[in-house]
Amino acid sequence: MSPRARSSDAATVRRPAPTTERGADKRGAILQAALELFVERGFHGTAVPEVADRAVVGAGTIYRYFASKEALVNELYQRHKSLLSGRVLRDFPLGASAREQYGALWRRMVKYAQDEPLGFAFLELHNHASYLDADSKALEERITNFGLEFIRQAQHRGDLRPVEPLLLIGIVMGAFIGLVRKSAECGLVLDDAAWNTAEQCVWEAIRV
Amino acid sequence: MSPRARSSDAATVRRPAPTTERGADKRGAILQAALELFVERGFHGTAVPEVADRAVVGAGTIYRYFASKEALVNELYQRHKSLLSGRVLRDFPLGASAREQYGALWRRMVKYAQDEPLGFAFLELHNHASYLDADSKALEERITNFGLEFIRQAQHRGDLRPVEPLLLIGIVMGAFIGLVRKSAECGLVLDDAAWNTAEQCVWEAIRV
DNA sequence: TCAACAGGAATGAATGTTCATTCTTTTCGA
DNA sequence: TCGAAAAGAATGAACATTCATTCCTGTTGA
Numbered sequence: 001m002s003p004r005a006r007s008s009d010a011a012t013v014r015r016p017a018p019t020t021e022r023g024a025d026k027r028g029a030i031l032q033a034a035l036e037l038f039v040e041r042g043f044h045g046t047a048v049p050e051v052a053d054r055a056v057v058g059a060g061t062i063y064r065y066f067a068s069k070e071a072l073v074n075e076l077y078q079r080h081k082s083l084l085s086g087r088v089l090r091d092f093p094l095g096a097s098a099r100e101q102y103g104a105l106w107r108r109m110v111k112y113a114q115d116e117p118l119g120f121a122f123l124e125l126h127n128h129a130s131y132l133d134a135d136s137k138a139l140e141e142r143i144t145n146f147g148l149e150f151i152r153q154a155q156h157r158g159d160l161r162p163v164e165p166l167l168l169i170g171i172v173m174g175a176f177i178g179l180v181r182k183s184a185e186c187g188l189v190l191d192d193a194a195w196n197t198a199e200q201c202v203w204e205a206i207r208v
Numbered sequence: 209m210s211p212r213a214r215s216s217d218a219a220t221v222r223r224p225a226p227t228t229e230r231g232a233d234k235r236g237a238i239l240q241a242a243l244e245l246f247v248e249r250g251f252h253g254t255a256v257p258e259v260a261d262r263a264v265v266g267a268g269t270i271y272r273y274f275a276s277k278e279a280l281v282n283e284l285y286q287r288h289k290s291l292l293s294g295r296v297l298r299d300f301p302l303g304a305s306a307r308e309q310y311g312a313l314w315r316r317m318v319k320y321a322q323d324e325p326l327g328f329a330f331l332e333l334h335n336h337a338s339y340l341d342a343d344s345k346a347l348e349e350r351i352t353n354f355g356l357e358f359i360r361q362a363q364h365r366g367d368l369r370p371v372e373p374l375l376l377i378g379i380v381m382g383a384f385i386g387l388v389r390k391s392a393e394c395g396l397v398l399d400d401a402a403w404n405t406a407e408q409c410v411w412e413a414i415r416v
Numbered sequence: 417t418c419a420a421c422a423g424g425a426a427t428g429a430a431t432g433t434t435c436a437t438t439c440t441t442t443t444c445g446a
Numbered sequence: 447t448c449g450a451a452a453a454g455a456a457t458g459a460a461c462a463t464t465c466a467t468t469c470c471t472g473t474t475g476a
Contacts, residue, residue, distance in 0.1 A: 026426085041338065044252035048462055049428095058427035063463065128393050130249065144394065163405055164397075170390035171383040171409055178382015179375065185336050186352065188374040197371055201379055205413040226451060234452085256436055257454095266453035271437065418476095426469070434461070443452070 017065050027065045029055040031079070034072050039121045043073055043131060070131050077126055077136045080119040084112050085143045098159030099203065101150070106176070106199045113180055121184070124177055144169070161206055168206050175202045226272060235273045237263040239287070242280050247329045251281055251339060278339050285334055285344045288327040292320050293351045306367030307411065309358070314384070314407045321388055329392070332385055352377070369414055376414050383410045 017027070033054035037046040048069055052059040066072040088108045093100055113120045126132065127140070151165040161168065179198055182188040226234075241263035245254040256277055260267040274280040296316045301308055321328045334340065335348070359373040369376065387406055390396040 042250060042252060044250055045338075047460075049460095052428095059462090060428065060464075061426055064425070069462065127389075130253075161409065163409070164402065166390050166394055166396040167387065167402060167406055167409075170386040170396060171406065172386075174384070174386015174389070175379040175382045175413070177386065178378040178380075181335075181382070182374050182378035186374055188372065188378060194372065194375060198375055198379065201369065201371070201375075201413040204415075205383070205409040207412075255434075257434095260454090267436090268438075268454065269452055272451075277436065419474100420476105421474075422472090424470090424472105427467080428465100430466095431464075432462100435459080436457100437459100438455105438457075440455085441453085444450090446448090446450105 026055070026057055026061060030057060030062055030065055030072070031076060035076055035080075035118050035122055038073065038076065039118050039125060043069075043126065043129065070133070073126065073131060074133050074136050076122065077132060078139055080116070080123050081136070081139050081143070083116070083119065084109075084123065085139075087112050089146070098154040098157070099207070101154070102172075102203055102206070103199065105172075106195075106202070109176055110195045110199075113176075120180065124180070158208065161208055171205055172202055175205070234263070234265055234269060238265060238270055238273060238280070239284060241265075243284055243288075243326050243330055246281065246284065247326050247333060251277075251334065251337065278341070281334065281339060282341050282344050284330060285340055286347055288324070288331050289344070289347050289351070291324070291327065292317075292331065293347075295320050297354070306362040306365070307415070309362070310380075310411055310414070311407065313380075314403075314410070317384055318403045318407075321384075328388065332388070366416065369416055379413055380410055383413070 030051065034046075034051045037051055037054060040046070048062060049059045051072075052062055055062075062072070066075065088105060093104050096104070128137075147169055148165045151160060151168055154160040155162050155165070175198070179188065179190060183190045188194075238259065242254075242259045245259055245262060248254070256270060257267045259280075260270055263270075270280070274283065296313060301312050304312070336345075355377055356373045359368060359376055362368040363370050363373070383406070387396065387398060391398045396402075
């Protein structure tokens with residue numbers, strides 16, 4: 001909880017968030033505006049009234065839907081983290097070779113980064129930030145552990161370099177994020193061909 | 209310039225920074241404290257008086273050495289960016305093979321990340337931030353262009369994968385940063401052996 | 417058919433706090 | 447004793463959050 005927060009303690013009665021159709025629209029508009037601004041200027045760099053302005057909503061309205069600025073950023077984090085991991089893990093080719101599994105992982109991350117560029121940038125930017133709550137951190141850890149187990153199994157079958165699994169995760173995820181960043185910052189063109197090339201390059205780093 | 213800045217316009221007379229020995233000490237203490245806090249909490253997340261407290265200095269003293277909070281972050285950025293690029297480029301093995309050049313680059317970055325972990329984290333965190341000034345951005349661009357030219361030459365000799373150079377930079381730098389992050393966030397142990405393993409892995413991603 | 421009303425939803429000015437920066441006072445070295 | 451340097455209280459702008467008020471929208475009773 002931010003030192004500046006004067007907010008109600010747990011005992012305070014908080015009016016429940018609106019449940020009407022109109023309400024759902026506003027909630028979505030607030031989340032979208034906050035997503036954009038947090039990506040542009042960071043969490044501490046964006047003011048709540050700015051979010052309200054972009055969402056075309058009164059500043060007070062935000063507090064009908066979210067308990068605090070921190071609650072807002074955490075909902076955004078969990079929402080997009082779940083969306084990404086859901087997309088990556090749904091119908092994951094459990095029985096396939098390590099090469100195919102890696103390819104599936106890569107392609108799904110590419111699709112997410114293309115479909116939800118702001119969501120991807122947001123996750124990258126707010127990873128391990130101090131204002132994330134226990135739930136957000138637990139979600140992150142569950143996903144990492146899932147990946148670790150997978151890598152260990154593939155290594156056990158002799159399908160992946162027998163190297164500390166975290167190191168492989170660091171290389172693959174780091175390279176992926178590095179590409180997205182160079183695209184955003186230096187204009188690297190990431191069309192399908194480029195993504196496929198990159199997939200092949202990074203595979204060479206982790207294959208046996 | 210931050211919207212909160214009420215600072216003096218260009219015409220204002222600013223007292224010159226102290227030049228005594230005592231002054232140099234204070235300047236360094238302020239820079240070090242700011243470095244630590246910017247890494248811990250980010251630029252907007254750290255208050256100038258916090259920096260003063262950690263530097264064991266009055267809040268006003270900071271403004272004897274730096275025109276503003278932005279000037280402070282920019283000095284820190286340019287200082288560490290220059291330090292890193294200087295260390296990487298000094299006596300660079302211009303005539304060596306691409307493999308040796310890559311190895312030299314990697315080892316020098318490792319050394320910097322080990323010697324100046326805060327400096328490295330700071331550069332990573334503040335890359336392309338909106339509060340960096342034109343000088344800071346120009347410095348960043350010069351370094352990238354130097355790397356691009358090197359890659360093109362190596363590719364021309366057939367020593368490196370004939371792929372968009374920015375893509376190779378993104379993979380190598382991304383993987384490197386990914387490892388440092390996994391080390392800080394998940395406890396990946398980066399001893400010399402791990403760094404050497406990683407160097408070999410990433411080389412496989414860019415070799416012909 | 418419609419005026420009066422009820423109550424949830426939305427608002428944005430008001431609130432008290434924290435911030436970056438300035439300024440007066442105090443300290444220090446010569 | 448003097449002038450530069452340091453300190454930290456003072457300042458006003460900007461912040462997160464609240465709350466008295468207004469705005470809707472659906473309902474009632476005639």
